[in-house]
Amino acid sequence: xxxxxxxxxLVDLFNRSSRLLRGKWRxxxxxxxxxxxxxxxxxxxxxxxxxxxxxxxxxxRLHIAPRSTTEVIDQLVAKELAKRxxxxxxxxxxxxxxxxxxxxxxxxxxxxxxxxxxEFFATLGDDDRNELTRILGLLxxxxxxxxxx
Numbered sequence: 196x197x198x199x200x201x202x203x204x205l206v207d208l209f210n211r212s213s214r215l216l217r218g219k220w221r222x223x224x225x226x227x228x229x230x231x232x233x234x235x236x237x238x239x240x241x242x243x244x245x246x247x248x249x250x251x252x253x254x255x256r257l258h259i260a261p262r263s264t265t266e267v268i269d270q271l272v273a274k275e276l277a278k279r280x281x282x283x284x285x286x287x288x289x290x291x292x293x294x295x296x297x298x299x300x301x302x303x304x305x306x307x308x309x310x311x312x313x314e315f316f317a318t319l320g321d322d323d324r325n326e327l328t329r330i331l332g333l334l335x336x337x338x339x340x341x342x343x344x
Contacts, residue, residue, distance in 0.1 A: 216315050223311045227300065229274075232259075234304055236267050240277065240293050241301045247280065247290030276300060 221231060229237075239256055240248065248256075254264040268291055271277035276297035282288040293301065316324060 216312070219311055219315055220308065223307050224304070227304065229300070229304070230270075232267050233271055233276075236264075236271060237276065237293065237297060237301045237304070240291060241298065246283075247292035249282065249288050249290060253291065271297065 217231070224231065224234065235257060236253065239253065250264050250268060251261055253268070254261040257264060268277060268279070272279065275294055277291055278294050279289040279291055282290045319327065
């Protein structure tokens with residue numbers, strides 16, 4: 196384990212980088228009055244090729260409790276970014292889908308995310324980015340698959 200004399204601690208640098216990246220993303224979202232949790236949900240719904248997703252499916256893919264998913268969906272519905280429609284396969288359930296304004300905002304947010312991340316990694320040259328990508332890929336190679344949100 197590295198000591199203070201041998202240089203910065205790898206875990207501390209990694210965690211600090213991650214916090215900086217998340218903080219920059221939160222700042223990017225401020226003008227849109229939307230939270231990172233809401234954006235993750237929009238991104239997941241935006242990738243769905245079906246007529247929508249049930250709350251339980253969203254909770255499972257977001258790795259959060261169903262009641263937390265309900266809160267996020269309620270917020271998105273209140274902002275008219277998502278809607279609930281009856282599930283034709285089960286009248287007791289609802290399907291959640293993006294609205295037209297939700298799809299439009301998601302498109303903008305994906306561009307903002309790309310720009311924000313490009314700014315964050317701008318100090319790295321192509322070789323350094325490729326090496327960092329390679330190394331991070333090694334670290335997550337055996338991790339269980341999670342939704343890309």
